[in-house]
Amino acid sequence: VAGEMLRSVASTVRAGAVSPVEEDRAHVNLDRVRLEVAQIENDLEVARTGLSSSWGQWQASFTRVAGDLRALPPNPDGEELAAAAPESPEIARWQAEIAQREAALGVERAARIPSIELSIGARQHPLGDAQGVVAGVSIPVPVFDRNQGSLLAARHQLAQVRADQRHAETSVRSALVATHQKLIVASRTVTTLRDQIIPLADRVFEKTREGYATGLFRYVEVLDAQRTLFTARRELIDALLAAHIAATDLERLTGTPLALVTERK
Numbered sequence: 001v002a003g004e005m006l007r008s009v010a011s012t013v014r015a016g017a018v019s020p021v022e023e024d025r026a027h028v029n030l031d032r033v034r035l036e037v038a039q040i041e042n043d044l045e046v047a048r049t050g051l052s053s054s055w056g057q058w059q060a061s062f063t064r065v066a067g068d069l070r071a072l073p074p075n076p077d078g079e080e081l082a083a084a085a086p087e088s089p090e091i092a093r094w095q096a097e098i099a100q101r102e103a104a105l106g107v108e109r110a111a112r113i114p115s116i117e118l119s120i121g122a123r124q125h126p127l128g129d130a131q132g133v134v135a136g137v138s139i140p141v142p143v144f145d146r147n148q149g150s151l152l153a154a155r156h157q158l159a160q161v162r163a164d165q166r167h168a169e170t171s172v173r174s175a176l177v178a179t180h181q182k183l184i185v186a187s188r189t190v191t192t193l194r195d196q197i198i199p200l201a202d203r204v205f206e207k208t209r210e211g212y213a214t215g216l217f218r219y220v221e222v223l224d225a226q227r228t229l230f231t232a233r234r235e236l237i238d239a240l241l242a243a244h245i246a247a248t249d250l251e252r253l254t255g256t257p258l259a260l261v262t263e264r265k
Helices: 002-014 020-053 078-087 089-112 148-213 219-254 258-263
Strands: 117-124 131-138
Touching: 002 020, 002 148, 002 219, 020 219, 078 089, 078 148, 078 219, 078 258, 089 148, 148 219, 219 258
Parallel strands: none
Antiparallel strands: 117 131
16 A cells, blocks of 8 residues: 555656655655564564474474454353353362362371281190180270371361362453453454444545545645554454454363353353
C-alpha cells in the first residue's frame, strides 16, 4: 500500500499538482514501513528457530506452519470450564501424592502393633525318659516407644498434601476464570475490529486516496487514514494472538481441548 501511494504521489508531483515535498513524505513513509517489515521478518525467523529448537533441531527446516490464525477458538461458558476443572493435571497429580502419603501412614500405623513370635519344640525330662512338647509366645510390650513420632509425621505430611491439593484447586479455578475473561475480551475485540473498525477504516483510506488524486485531500490526510488502517490491522492480529494464547492456557489448565469441553454440556 505504501509503495502504491509513493507511485501515486510521484505521478501527481510530475503533473505539477503538488509540491515535491509530498513525494519526500511518501518516501519516508515507505522507508518506515519497510523497517517494520524487516523487524517482523526478523521476529518470524526467531520464532521459527525457537519452535524448531523445542524438539532439538537448532536450525528450522520448514517455512510455514499449519493453522488459521484468523479462526477464533471455541469459547466455552463458565459452567463448562468449572466442570472440566477437576481433570486439570495440576489437580489430578495430587491424587497420586495423597495415595502415597496414605500408604505411608498405613505403614506407620502397622508399626505400632507389636510383632507376636510363636515358638514350639520338643523337650525331654532330665530325670526320666518322659518327653514333651514346649510351646511359647513372645509379645513385646512397648512401654515407651510406640512409634508416635513417625506416626505424627506421617499424619502431618498427609494433611499438608491435602492442603496443597485444595490450594491447587483454588488456584486452577481462579486461573480459569481470569483466562476465560481474557478469551472473551480478545474474541470481542477481534469481532469488533474485523466486522466494524477495519472495513470502515479501509473505506476511509480508499476514499481519501481517491480524493488525493483529484486534489480533494492533502497527503497528510492520506497518511493519517493509512496509519489508522494499518494500526487496526495490527490490533486485529494482536487480538487474535491473545485469543489463541488464552485458549491454549485454558486447555493446559483443564487438560482437555476446548472443542471437547464445549461438547460435554
